Amino acid sequence: MKKELSALDAKYEAQKIAFGPLYFQAVMAMLELGVLELIGKHRNGISLSDLKEKSDVSEYGVEVLVEAAETIDVVRKNESGLYQITKIGFYLLKDEMTRVNLNYMKYVCYKGADFMKESITTGRPMGLKTLGNWPTLYEGLSQFPDDVKKAWFDFDHYYSDDAFPHALEIVFRENPARIFDVGGNTGKWAIACCKYSPEVKVTILDLPGQLNVARENARQNDLSDRIAFHQINLLDDAQKIPAGADAIWMSQFLDCFSKSEILQILKNAHQAAGENTFLYIMEPFFDNQRYEAAKYSLVATSLYFTIMANGNSKMYSVDLMKSLVAEAGFELAEEFSLIGDSYHTILKCKKK
Template sequence: MTTGKFNDMSAMEALRRAQAISVGPFVFQAVAAMEDLGLLGILGDLGPGESITREEMARRSGVSLYGVSVLLDLAVTADIVIENPENGGLSLSKLGIYLTSDPMTRVNLAFTRHVCYQGLEKLTDSLKTGRPEGLRVFTADHDTIYPFLKDLPEKAREAWFGFDHFYSDRLFPKALPELFRRFHPRLIYDVGGNTGKFALAATDYDPEVKVTVIDLPEQCEKARENFQKAGREERARVFPADILKEEPALPGEADIWWLSQFLDCFSAGDISGIISRIYRAARPDAVLAVNEILGDRQKNEVASLVVDATSLYFTALANGRSRFYHARELISLIEGAGFKLCDEIDHLGMGHTVMFFRKNPEAEYEEGRRGAGHEG
């Protein structure tokens, strides 16, 4: 609910929701246990109209009848499982079907469970210190999660990249036609390009475009490996740099500076510094294209809830200072560094907004200078 009045919700509904929050961790961990023990899989394999008893589930799964019963009692009460009162037959509800088979729900569930759940216990400490205190669940040797991504435990690493790629993979097919239709770029800088997913997608989309990933050395190393595996070294390169530092000097020949799900990794102060650095390096006619998931630009309340909830990952685990921003704040930060918003597209992919900025809105895009160089 983005806006509302005190009496929009009845007292009983408010109490019901309050209790759902109070016992929410129990429900979450029960779902996790049912997944690990194979109970959700057994229910998910049932055909239309089929059901199964607790005794049969215990036999098939190898879990004690006690274990099956305590989990299924809660699953029924939480509307995840439906129980036939006449014969005790159990089957998945609509909610249970989403939990077991909806790709977005599965990705979000894994990210919450394997990356965030334990670290979120340190949310209060993170808000007090401005540091990702929950990251200590995984390591005490890093101030942010990003240099440590490749060293996360296997399930956490798979969940982190699965979450990141699920959303970006659904954005790129929508965003690339817009970028090329509007600007026909021949050289793109992908700032914070991570493992090179966008660079590979862009060079697949256009046979002439070149992309340089600008990111931390650790990420550039992985991106370079992926470019070599794809046989794309001639058009997909890397430029190792810490964007928060002034050295080395950034290259400046790109037609488009592409920042995708990148600024949410930084505090407001850091964003001002990053965009100012890009502004100084960029050509006068260059385009700054910023893709973000914005909490106030979602299609419905459920999407807004997921975005604003997941935003706390940045507080507790990523760096202690950043978030999924709302549009007004992010645009103000970028324009404060000198760029001017020229256009924006909402609801691309899975709730993304792509915003286009220019140094000088009056200047025309100089197609003749496209791809003047390619660093890396």
């Protein structure tokens, strides 16, 4: 249980929320203008006048940005009156997770966040209109502006790539000859599987826009003969996952859907699965994390689903996912928790 704050501290925390958007944009400006990097390079500190000269930012601009950064402990003034970077500033400048999250918030979510109330009341991603006119984000993903697309894929890949080496070991313990990559997106997992095993063949199941990207990536990796493509909209219950897979793989896929939609998709996978087919679900469950920063980021990601993705999905708890797996007719064969140094748990499931 968290320690109860004093009234004064609680009021201060409330102001952090009130002014949070401005401080966020101030930090982004410092990063993009190179001001924070300059401060970080001067271990003994740097003056405002030197910052102005070396950054080519006006005296006024340097002052307001540095004062904001000092207020939120991104930089601090030393005994000589010079500005130095803090540990928080270091992570903003150098940490990959923080960089990915910052860019994701700015390019994908920031403008859309203004439509939070409308998204909650309608159950639709009302912030998505800031990027384009699509019913859900996934239908427009391949058409995003380049900076938005880069931020989205950097975020998506960051929270999966570290898990892939360990996930490959887990999946290939069963020596699958054919894998169905459901929601395969750019084909990154399918390509990794083919490079891991020279015999395996993979079919990517996804929407047409994503399949076009995956098809090109497979071609560039000389894997067009081993990676097949199956167009499917899994929200259409009439479209069935075909039979024939030894392994059905879903990585950071089910969190893109509501509970009822997840159950529908899992039942679809159940009808496709044979007696010896394993279903693998890899997700960063918010309640199964090593660090508070990871949980904090994942819970915030639920709000992204609310405003931008589809208006009805979220990051889930591991127990909720297990209950949906069981309701769909699968049993849990094994659970691999927080594989490697990742945020992910893999649920290995088999048809009852």
